[in-house]
Amino acid sequence: MRATYREAVRSALRTACRRDERVFLLGEDVGRYGGAYACSLGLLEEFGEARVRDTPLAESTFVGAAIGAAIGGMRPIVEIMTVNFSLLALDQIVNNAATLRHMSGGQISVPVVIRMATGGGRQLAAQHSHSLEGWYAHVPGLRVLAPGTVQDARDMLLAAIEEPDPVVVVEHQFLYPMEGDLDETAPPVSPWRALVRRAGKDLTIVAWGGSLPKALAAADVLAREGVDAEVIDLRCLRPIDFPTVLASVARTHRLVVVDEAWRTGSLAGEVVARVAEDALYDLDAPPMRVCSAEVPIPYAKHLEDAALPQVRQIVEAARRARGPRA
Amino acid sequence: MNDAQRHELELYRKMLLIRRFEDTCAELYAAEKIRGFLHLYNGEEAVAVGSMCALEPEDAVVATYREHGHALARGLPPGAIMAEMFGRANGCARGRGGSMHLVDVARRFYGGFAIVGGGLPLAVGLALADKLRGLARVTAVYFGDGATEEGEFHESLNLAALWKLPVLSIGFERTRCTTQTATARRRRSRAGSSEIRSPLSPRASSRKGRSTAQCGSSSSERCPSRSQRPSARPRRAPSSPSATSLGMSTHARCDDARDVSRGRALGAPHRVSPR
Numbered sequence: 001m002r003a004t005y006r007e008a009v010r011s012a013l014r015t016a017c018r019r020d021e022r023v024f025l026l027g028e029d030v031g032r033y034g035g036a037y038a039c040s041l042g043l044l045e046e047f048g049e050a051r052v053r054d055t056p057l058a059e060s061t062f063v064g065a066a067i068g069a070a071i072g073g074m075r076p077i078v079e080i081m082t083v084n085f086s087l088l089a090l091d092q093i094v095n096n097a098a099t100l101r102h103m104s105g106g107q108i109s110v111p112v113v114i115r116m117a118t119g120g121g122r123q124l125a126a127q128h129s130h131s132l133e134g135w136y137a138h139v140p141g142l143r144v145l146a147p148g149t150v151q152d153a154r155d156m157l158l159a160a161i162e163e164p165d166p167v168v169v170v171e172h173q174f175l176y177p178m179e180g181d182l183d184e185t186a187p188p189v190s191p192w193r194a195l196v197r198r199a200g201k202d203l204t205i206v207a208w209g210g211s212l213p214k215a216l217a218a219a220d221v222l223a224r225e226g227v228d229a230e231v232i233d234l235r236c237l238r239p240i241d242f243p244t245v246l247a248s249v250a251r252t253h254r255l256v257v258v259d260e261a262w263r264t265g266s267l268a269g270e271v272v273a274r275v276a277e278d279a280l281y282d283l284d285a286p287p288m289r290v291c292s293a294e295v296p297i298p299y300a301k302h303l304e305d306a307a308l309p310q311v312r313q314i315v316e317a318a319r320r321a322r323g324p325r326a
Numbered sequence: 327m328n329d330a331q332r333h334e335l336e337l338y339r340k341m342l343l344i345r346r347f348e349d350t351c352a353e354l355y356a357a358e359k360i361r362g363f364l365h366l367y368n369g370e371e372a373v374a375v376g377s378m379c380a381l382e383p384e385d386a387v388v389a390t391y392r393e394h395g396h397a398l399a400r401g402l403p404p405g406a407i408m409a410e411m412f413g414r415a416n417g418c419a420r421g422r423g424g425s426m427h428l429v430d431v432a433r434r435f436y437g438g439f440a441i442v443g444g445g446l447p448l449a450v451g452l453a454l455a456d457k458l459r460g461l462a463r464v465t466a467v468y469f470g471d472g473a474t475e476e477g478e479f480h481e482s483l484n485l486a487a488l489w490k491l492p493v494l495s496i497g498f499e500r501t502r503c504t505t506q507t508a509t510a511r512r513r514r515s516r517a518g519s520s521e522i523r524s525p526l527s528p529r530a531s532s533r534k535g536r537s538t539a540q541c542g543s544s545s546s547e548r549c550p551s552r553s554q555r556p557s558a559r560p561r562r563a564p565s566s567p568s569a570t571s572l573g574m575s576t577h578a579r580c581d582d583a584r585d586v587s588r589g590r591a592l593g594a595p596h597r598v599s600p601r
């Protein structure tokens with residue numbers, strides 16, 4: 001069936017609550033309002049106030065409470081409105097959720113799912129538009145998922161709930177209204193694997209989340225120029241499925257990584273570094289990165305468009321990676 | 327000896343165990359057998375022992391980085407705690423945590439938390455899990471009065487009260503200079519545990535003869551009331567005063583900082599102050 005990304009998230013939340021009575025939702029506005037992006041619309045009515053809990057505006061504490069409830073035997077799914085606000089809960093996520101299994105010598109398990117919207121493109125300016133998922137992907141003890149399709153929005157969230165360790169799920173805010181195919185009965189693909197979304201032989205474009213549709217659009221443009229690009233959807237940002245990336249680069253010998261975060265200290269840098277470490281001699285050209293301009297994301301439409309990676313830039317990077325046509 | 331006396335003796339024995347244990351830690355720290363930071367619990371023994379004797383085994387405990395005393399009072403074997411501080415695989419956290427992160431999930435001792443205030447939200451969550459699961463349990467969370475300056479303290483009290491969670495918040499003013507800066511220089515009003523009872527704060531309450539600072543509510547719609555629960559322990563007031571009043575009566579100890587990590591009490595060879 002056809003569904004939006006937001007409906008797919010809702011479908012996963014509903015399925016999880018029905019399947020497992022340990023699952024409950026919490027966050028600002030998740031109940032009566034149905035979630036900042038309407039992902040939990042109707043769930044309060046279906047599951048009641050005990051399981052769909054509106055919280056005070058206290059990110060650190062409601063995320064910490066979710067972590068505590070996970071330790072106490074529940075399966076909380078906590079929603080943080082945006083990744084920018086999650087910074088107020090960074091202490092709980094990084095110092096508690098991520099550390100406790102290791103630091104307790106394996107005694108404590110933290111099966112919490114932390115969902116948050118990420119990314120720009122909606123003219124929300126610099127305190128609602130950043131892409132900080134790389135910060136979470138930096139931290140051992142966390143798993144980080146970035147679903148980039150409607151099907152993944154459901155499947156990866158359901159997989160996250162099954163995990164015994166904390167999972168951060170980043171949902172690009174631009175994707176919520178996106179339509180796509182959703183099969184609620186299909187056996188899910190493992191969320192920890194990268195997937196080849198478009199096979200090609202001339203160059204590899206790695207993207208994820210909100211950048212995936214842009215990478216696919218760029219591949220279409222390139223196809224019209226006779227360049228056959230392979231698009232890899234990274235999907236899982238920690239741990240990264242490097243074998244899939246390396247296998248692709250071994251076929252195409254050229255790499256472009258699209259990352260909506262800033263280039264300095266980015267995940268794109270990590271992907272390029274790993275390819276350089278493990279497969280430098282597979283490369284026929286320097287790897288390219290397409291990232292956001294190194295500024296706080298601006299408000300004005302033309303400025304924001306200029307700051308974020310666009311299809312045109314991905315195409316240009318691909319052309320450069322291809323070099324002068326032989 | 328009657329039951330009450332036996333009970334008192336048992337409490338005293340536990341306090342003495344903590345004191346002897348901490349004195350040994352201090353020596354081993356000076357001998358560089360224990361490394362990292364070491365925060366001693368000397369002088370606060372009554373807080374842990376008195377409050378823990380009011381807890382049942384199925385209740386949960388969340389403590390700070392100054393938690394040897396809490397761990398011992400909760401019944402963690404001294405050997406497992408010491409092994410942890412030696413970084414051994416047979417330590418209570420297999421050597422991953424050290425002095426500040428003692429854990430024993432079987433005893434529902436969820437550990438030492440070394441981020442000031444960071445254990446409070448977690449305790450709220452543990453209590454929430456119990457409430458959602460319909461379990462008549464309490465979560466006790468310990469913190470120093472320095473934690474009351476952190477936002478998580480205020481947020482946690484609010485959330486526990488809002489959701490009517492059985493969280494027992496046990497704050498304690500150990501000294502008036504818990505960091506290198508006197509609390510008087512950090513707070514608007516005179517530092518003292520009485521000020522902790524701000525509008526949101528724990529009320530000193532005496533419930534069933536147990537005297538502890540308390541927030542939230544002990545009962546919830548789902549949990550059977552505590553009084554319906556069987557108890558193996560004598561239900562008389564522990565001889566220790568309430569956590570808050572004890573804080574009041576001991577803050578004169580300010581000067582003899584017992585924090586070995588400050589390198590003051592023992593002139594420890596390496597100064598490893600976290601502050």
Ligand SMILES: Cc1ncc(C[n+]2csc(CCOP(=O)(O)OP(=O)(O)O)c2C)c(N)n1
Pocket residue numbers: 392440441442443469470471472473474499500501504505600601
């Ligand atoms: C968030 C955070 N800030 C600062 C520190 C450094 N620090 C360690 S102990 C301490 C003092 C805490 O005082 P209090 O809560 O009264 O506890 P006490 O050490 O007196 O038992 C500080 C500031 C820390 N561990 N965590």
